Amino acid sequence: MRVLFFIIIVCFTSTPLMSQVDQNCNSFYLIRHAEKIRDNTLDKNPHLTQDGLARAEKWKEVFKNVKIDKILSTNLHRTIETVLPLAQSRGLKINYYTPSEVFYENFSRHNIKESVLIVGHSNTIPQFMNTLIGEDYYNEIEDNNNSNLYIVHKCSLEKSTHTLLYIN
Secondary structure (H helix, E strand, C coil), X not given: CHHHHHHHHHHHHHCHHHCCCCCCCEEEEEEECCCECCCCCCXXXXXXXXXXXXXXXXXXXXXXXXXXXXXXXXXXXXXXXXXXXXXXXXXXXXXXXXXXXXXXXXXXXXXXXXXXXXXXXXCCHHHHHHHHXXXXXXXXXXXXXXXXXEEEEECCCCCEEEEEEECC
């Protein structure tokens, strides 16, 4: 398992999408929150499970060599807890956002020359990605999948490259 994780990290950090943000380019990294507690269906704001807390630490390692200028999260325990280890290790503030088409459409224009990590949900991250790339390409994330890493690299408002990695 550690070997597979190491291989993924090496491939991930050697891809051109991981290079420093160019003068006029943006890099956006989107992840779904880690595993949440599911024992109370009435709890709309659950915390992370022990596996989820471990995944949050893993995300910190995944992004260890990646330039991150800003972190965005929805204002819920599970998303905040997912990105908290990385934010604390970098001394970065977690900025809150509310998922919406208007927010997605204006996002690139307000984050020029930045590398941004965005944490969201199974139904919001794919929508966000599709808006960023201008194409209906990504489907909703399966409920048991907390491992997807979506990457968008944009050097103009029209042109972008994108990829999806599975970080187990």
